[in-house]
Amino acid sequence: MSGSDSAALREEICRVGQSLFARGYVHATAGNISVRLDDGGFLITPTDACLGFLDPARLAQVDAGGRQVAGDRASKTLALHRRIYDSATRFDAQTRCVIHTHSTHCVALTLQAPSAPGDDRELLPALTPYFVMKVGHVPVIPYHRPGASEAAEQVAATIVRYGERGTPIHAVMLERLGPNVWHDTPAAAMATLEELEETARLHYLDGGRAAPLGADRIDELRTTFGARW
Secondary structure, three states: OOHHHHHHHHHHHHHHHHHHHHOOOOOOOOOEEEEEOOOOOEEEOEOOOOHHHOOHHHOEEEOOOOOEEEOOOEOOOHHHHHHHHHHHOOOOOOOOEEEEOOOHHHHHHHHHOOOOOOOOOEOOOOOOHHHHHHOOOOEEEOOOOOOOHHHHHHHHHHHHHHHHOOOOOOEEEEOOOEEEEEEOOHHHHHHHHHHHHHHHHHHHHHOOOOOOOOHHHHHHHHHHHOOOO
16 A cells, blocks of 8 residues: 555545534544555554544554554554454455444434343344445344453354355444444445434334335345345
């Protein structure tokens, strides 16, 4: 990766962070963004940084072994991000960005009916065609404290479980904390996050009364648009 490529990635991370902050998808110092580099290392937002006011030069840079080589101290969620990359690239080799937020309506839905250990609960049913096409299944990971290694391992196992049954996922929901989404670029990951939060808002405002799309309609989305549901 050239110096100009690195500079562009740093600017893009900051642009995405500022956009999410300005529109209320993140608040205070909640949330983080990482990008996987060509050499196997990562750029990631610093710990306790506000995504609305990131400095490109101060983003943490970490090598392929997880050792920090530049910038401010990396977010404590680095271990979780690395496990997501390790697992997701088995099914989507171009996975290059992970975004974590504390998006309000996503979190609110997990407060209504907390998961039990081992529960295979998903955050949302197939409510809209764009949720099915752009987001897909969103498994809920039962609560663990922020940064807990158990959460990282459970996320990785969930990604593999869904991928091996032919429905690779782009998001998981950490109960009481927020979603983690991943995609091939920061812009694509942000779009996935936006669609997820807006669908959660619809579901919350509707009180969960709307019926999900039927199997025939989902099959039509698979056939026409390649939806992975």
